[in-house]
Amino acid sequence: MTRARSCIWAVAITAAALFGTGMPWGPTPAPGAAPASLTFGLSAEPPNLDPHNSAGAAAQTVKMQIYRGLFKLDSRGRIQKDLVASYDQPTPTTYVFHLRPNLKFSDGSPLTAADVVFSFERIADPKVGAYLQKRLAGVESVEALDPQTVKVTLHAPDAVFITLLGLPQAAVVSKTFTLAHNDDLKTVTMGEGPYVLADWQRGVQLTVTRNPNYYGGAVKTPEIRFVFYPDDNSRVAALESGSVDMIEYVPWQAITQIQSNPQFGYQGTDGPFMYLVFNVTQAPFNDVRVRHAIGYAIDRDAIIKTAFFGRGGTIYGLPIAKGNLAYDPAFDHYYTYDPAKAKQLLAEAGFPNGFTATLLSTAQYGMHKDTAQVVQQNLNAIGEHVTLSLPDWPTRVATGNEGRYQFAVMGTVGDYSDPDFLSLFLHSGPTYYAYAAGYNNATMDVLLEQGRAAMDPAKRKSLYAQVQRTALADAPYIFLTYREQGYAYRKGLEGFRLMPGFLAFYSAYEMEGFTVAR
């Protein structure tokens, strides 16, 4: 064989090997699938599918189709019964839940009280790393009175207990299935929700199909394809080119162009918020006057314009919005944008020539970095000396967890709209990057605990009014802005209703009700 021919053979064999290999992924609908399916552009690939863990909003959207819990949130963001048919509360610390009859998991096996008990135990097990482990630590005992009835006893009355059970991270899992899989639900699922996991092509997409054993009956859309688009521009391009029917996490710079396009619909709301977190044990931020000064020194509108392309709202007090039980307009304008006043407060605190500090943030997320840059500019403009530290996210988290910072930028969202969410930030506890290092106010702790244990709305409102007053006076945080969170979809998609405020991330709870006209 001549050299040339053997070369050609070598190339041919290599090409065959190259293009014929790769994992034989499962049955794939070709792009442009059966008309009845819905294609959803996710902003990230779910790292895993364990319903008790929290792995990001994108993962949550998928899990909400597969798993359900005792309660859920409806499209207005109100708590509704889901697996529970009815419940009684014989004492302030006892709940008796009656499950719906004939509940089944997707493989047809019955869903009974034993599974509910098992799910509570699993959440409480530290090595599972369940998101709600700490929050449900007030559960003293869970027992199955009969296959349809579960009795839960709490240590103390808890105004948010039912709300917690409505969060997606409180899903009910199958005891037999979970134990058979070594307690590892990361890549295998057995749910009771409207859909089942059909196929997961790593790095590409994840498909769910109708669950024939869903108690809510046949769902309108037989299949949902979640395609992963981590790149913002590609996600928007996918919607505009018709490759997907709907996307989440619409990048702020694209919102206006989508809204003005008659082919698409957009629904967005202010939900998550950005804030400054202080290490109150170290100079210069161990002086509350300095922290107050910062509250006056930051131009919130500039942050919204720069980091969020104008899509957001200012916060001059606390992130408690209208509609929240504890909302009081009196707290809305605790601060104003007043650099002169800030300078004056700083002079009184002993920094007439400015303080020196490093602002911790991350270069990995544009919105964090941009917010940090505006804050730095605002402060340096009034004579302070602020430098930025912008490591990657895991480093930023580690630095925060160790309390090795002076002040830092953070962004997050409340898990639910009850004012108790403030307790995460204001109750004393171990150092965590999202909370003010060293903040410890015993009066505040008592107020928060009382607020959570009180069942009477009027009493709670007055308790949380005190909480807010104290929080504003202590200023372990300066809250900056809300940012808009939106979904965009092609016209013809019916049944989608954005949930309000913090709950915007749960808006995909009712995807079984979506239909797309073609």
Added chain:
Amino acid sequence: MPMLKYTSRRIVTAVILLWVVVTLVFAFLHLLPGDPVFIILGSESGAQAPSPEQVTAVRHALGLDRPVPVQYGLWLGRLARFDLGTSLYDSTSVTVDILARLPTSLQLIAVAVALAVAAGVLLGITAARRRGTWIDVVLSVVLAGGLSIPVFVIGTLAVLVFGVELRWVPIGGFVPFTRDPAAYLRQLALPATTLAFSLLGVVGRITRGSVLEVMHQDYVRTARAKGAGEVRVLVRHVLRTALIPIVTVVGVQFGILIGGTVLVEYIFNWPGISTLLFTAIQRRDYPTVQGIVLVTSALFILINLIVDLSYAVLDPRIRYEGGA
């Protein structure tokens, strides 16, 4: 058999080199600040802090509470059994993850390199033969463009023009070649061309330079004087010699691209090894990062070996001595 001896010595060196690389990566990874346990427990989402018992329990379950030298020893032990471990995030085998994603990257790189070499060599030869003319100028500008315009700019523009405006190609989604070759090729077209355009610049300029050097050698003039046609002169005489630096560059580029195609894979949603590596680093998924670095380093070393061996094929004057 001097070639065989040469090759076996190279393989032994390669194994040692690999061990050094993965040890360095292991060390750096564990020195990096950033704790995978907190990321696993949901630092990206929601404000609820994990409890201290959870942190301890999860750290123990993942084996991350053992001293680093012990973890290193255990990892080497698994390596000896060809076990790359499991991902910290979803307990899937790292080997399975890599085997699923590596071929797609290699396919992308192979096609892009093939396109870049074909176009680059052609353009380079044309520019060399027409040196000084306006054709040379135009081609050199095009090649410079490929070299200097960042690949993510080309990629995003390509998505906009061919995906959104013209709708010639779908955006995202992926079908393996064995399942639907036509759809696969349509998806591959844009990322491969984008990557090829970036490589084109390097290949084209090297070709132009190399051909220019060889074109005026005596043996080329002799061939022409003997009446050989232009194409024959080009292929049999000029290219054979000019190819050596081109092959070197292509080999190096190919090696760099394995694990280096992050931007193209990210923009076009091409499920390759680079985006897997990128995500794993972001999340401090130690076993996955270590596994991918090991595999891509091995491939890089293998490609270099092939390139070196190919010199002997291309230039009969080069022969490797056993003792060299």
